[in-house]
Amino acid sequence: MATTEDKRERIIVPGPAGFHPPSAAQLGVSLPDPGEGLFYGLLEKNEDKVIEEMARKMLTSPNATLFPGPMVLWAWNEHAIEKAKATLEIAAQIPNVMIIPMPDYRPKYPKIDPEEVINPNHPNLTIWGNKIEACIFIGVHCHYANLTLKMIRAGTNCCTMAICAEQGHEDAMLTIRDSDVLKLKKTAQIFKKVREEMGIKLPENGDNVRFTGTQSKVHGGKTHTNPLTFMPSVAGTGSASAFGHSAEQMKREG
Amino acid sequence: MSEAEVKTNTPSAPAAAVAAPKKDPHAEAKKQRVVTPEYMFLEAPRTKEFITGSEAAKEAIRRSNVDLAIAYPITPQSETMQLVGVLYGEGYVKEYYRGEEEVGVMAAIAGGSRSGVRCYPATAGPGTLRGLEGIASWPGHRLPAVAMFTCRVVNAPLAIQPDNIEVSYLLNCGMIVFHAENQQDMFDFTMAGFTISEKNDVTLPVGVCCDGFFVTHARGYVRMQDRGIKLPPREAYRGAVPVLDAENPPARLSRDAPVQKSNFMAYNIHAVWQQEVWAAVERSRKYINQYMGGLLTAENVDGAEAVIIASGSAAAQSREAVRICAEKGIKVGLIKVRSLRPFPTKELRELCKNTKLIVVPEFNYVGWLAKEVATAIYGYSNAKIIGGPRVYGGQSMPVELIVDEVESGLTGKKSTNVAMSSIMGGAVNQDEVSHFMRSI
Numbered sequence: 001m002a003t004t005e006d007k008r009e010r011i012i013v014p015g016p017a018g019f020h021p022p023s024a025a026q027l028g029v030s031l032p033d034p035g036e037g038l039f040y041g042l043l044e045k046n047e048d049k050v051i052e053e054m055a056r057k058m059l060t061s062p063n064a065t066l067f068p069g070p071m072v073l074w075a076w077n078e079h080a081i082e083k084a085k086a087t088l089e090i091a092a093q094i095p096n097v098m099i100i101p102m103p104d105y106r107p108k109y110p111k112i113d114p115e116e117v118i119n120p121n122h123p124n125l126t127i128w129g130n131k132i133e134a135c136i137f138i139g140v141h142c143h144y145a146n147l148t149l150k151m152i153r154a155g156t157n158c159c160t161m162a163i164c165a166e167q168g169h170e171d172a173m174l175t176i177r178d179s180d181v182l183k184l185k186k187t188a189q190i191f192k193k194v195r196e197e198m199g200i201k202l203p204e205n206g207d208n209v210r211f212t213g214t215q216s217k218v219h220g221g222k223t224h225t226n227p228l229t230f231m232p233s234v235a236g237t238g239s240a241s242a243f244g245h246s247a248e249q250m251k252r253e254g
Numbered sequence: 255m256s257e258a259e260v261k262t263n264t265p266s267a268p269a270a271a272v273a274a275p276k277k278d279p280h281a282e283a284k285k286q287r288v289v290t291p292e293y294m295f296l297e298a299p300r301t302k303e304f305i306t307g308s309e310a311a312k313e314a315i316r317r318s319n320v321d322l323a324i325a326y327p328i329t330p331q332s333e334t335m336q337l338v339g340v341l342y343g344e345g346y347v348k349e350y351y352r353g354e355e356e357v358g359v360m361a362a363i364a365g366g367s368r369s370g371v372r373c374y375p376a377t378a379g380p381g382t383l384r385g386l387e388g389i390a391s392w393p394g395h396r397l398p399a400v401a402m403f404t405c406r407v408v409n410a411p412l413a414i415q416p417d418n419i420e421v422s423y424l425l426n427c428g429m430i431v432f433h434a435e436n437q438q439d440m441f442d443f444t445m446a447g448f449t450i451s452e453k454n455d456v457t458l459p460v461g462v463c464c465d466g467f468f469v470t471h472a473r474g475y476v477r478m479q480d481r482g483i484k485l486p487p488r489e490a491y492r493g494a495v496p497v498l499d500a501e502n503p504p505a506r507l508s509r510d511a512p513v514q515k516s517n518f519m520a521y522n523i524h525a526v527w528q529q530e531v532w533a534a535v536e537r538s539r540k541y542i543n544q545y546m547g548g549l550l551t552a553e554n555v556d557g558a559e560a561v562i563i564a565s566g567s568a569a570a571q572s573r574e575a576v577r578i579c580a581e582k583g584i585k586v587g588l589i590k591v592r593s594l595r596p597f598p599t600k601e602l603r604e605l606c607k608n609t610k611l612i613v614v615p616e617f618n619y620v621g622w623l624a625k626e627v628a629t630a631i632y633g634y635s636n637a638k639i640i641g642g643p644r645v646y647g648g649q650s651m652p653v654e655l656i657v658d659e660v661e662s663g664l665t666g667k668k669s670t671n672v673a674m675s676s677i678m679g680g681a682v683n684q685d686e687v688s689h690f691m692r693s694i
Contacts, residue, residue, distance in 0.1 A: 020522075020525055023526075023529040025533035025537065026536075030536075030537070031537065107520075107523070120523075121523040141494060141495050141496055142457075143457065143495045144495070146530045147527060150526040151522060151523070166492070167455040
């Protein structure tokens, strides 16, 4: 297994970093160039090493969680559907992982259900509520991801990771950029390799995603599910196109 | 040629005359070819023309694939937006209208940018301040646009003369702020502004400031790319925020819901939101370096006895002062600050680490650039910083004023043009400062 031998002091590490710590940009962290990643605030020339560290953290931290955002939650177009499927391939490599969505960006008042959603205006409530110590954001618009990552670093001990379709996120402890479908599939394969090297097995029935309490209730008390059995619904596809988001408009990388 | 000879459609023209084929006014615009920003800024051949700053802005807009331009008259930018209106007639700008006043213009620009189109307004002086509520909200909403500010007096009594104090109001909005020295800068900064503004990791408005009249109404040589090419259109779906409210139809007018509930969470989100805006300002540095060649330019700084740091028209005056100093045998360097936000802090610290004297001439009373410079190099340079000379209220800046400050700064002679309170830095005579402080 490849490990980084970087002896530089890590800059962006799991918190709580303080009442209101400076942003990563204020600390001098800059975004990676194509092919690179950020490894605890340090530029890592080989993004695969960053992905391997993501896998290690997700496989060993309590209550590891995937936070999918609108760009992979809603079936805007065929490309979004492909990215959603690839995201679930990553989930399928992490035993007992939770999936909690960030479906939109409005503040949730008067009270958020931390087992139902995460929200960029008060993301630490979901982290605290589920005692999440490692998480991956994927498919969240960059501005809102950056707000979220800053608040989580300030107030929680969660190791944050961001798989970004654009330039990456300085405030995440681990981040990669330009994440199209191919890179997501590669990420899933690296997760598989690391998991096997660590001797961690998946459940034989494929039910490796753990429901939150709220999710369990709406699934008739079932506690786990197989992420690869989920498929986008016709209604989801229709709802996206009904609001004018044609494939061409929403076409992203790839 | 007499007037009669150039008329082509006189009332007395015979009805049977064959009508000339109707020319499509948008024909040339339709032929424009999209090129990459890299080609546009770094490779495309250029030809030189002698034009005004307003014409330079017009030519920049012609090549910038602008969707929406909104005008409201105020001197000295009225001519600029009138010329942009000509571009609308020619089909280079897709939508153009006159707003009711600056509050409305800036609000409409917010709406246009939020809906995903490339926007361009311009204003000046009191218009800037009237529109400032809207302008200051753009960065927080992550609205890319380029706005031109042709600076003039804002204070009472009313005047329309050059004075760039309005820049100081723009510096803390969270937007990117460039300061153009001349017509060439107006052209280059405006076009690069659109590209930088719309980068996903930036997604912020860009303000291109210039000193009104000196730049807008005067002519200078501008090297421009062929008018047959233009920048790629805005790719709104690649912004840091969704276009309008894509996830919650029907679209709300405000994409970002208010967060002013009275609890810690609400304060916290606004705090990190502000951090994120300024982080985006930081991220723009690499694009300014890539497309504009740097946040500043430095001339003859190595081994200079003194360095003049200036922006806008003051840089032009300073360049002449440097020449006069050279004739007198004084080696003086010039640093022209092009980007005020982000500010070239690291670059100035490096350039000024061995400098003994810095002179900062400005076209405003408050000396916002001198304060920025002093803050940036504090602890990194022992230079004496003379925050002046300053002219304002429409005054021009005699080059000799700048030369005087260089000479007096180097010889220790007291200046008659710069207040003691505007002299900063490690080499200042502390007794003089103490005397000054006792006397106020």
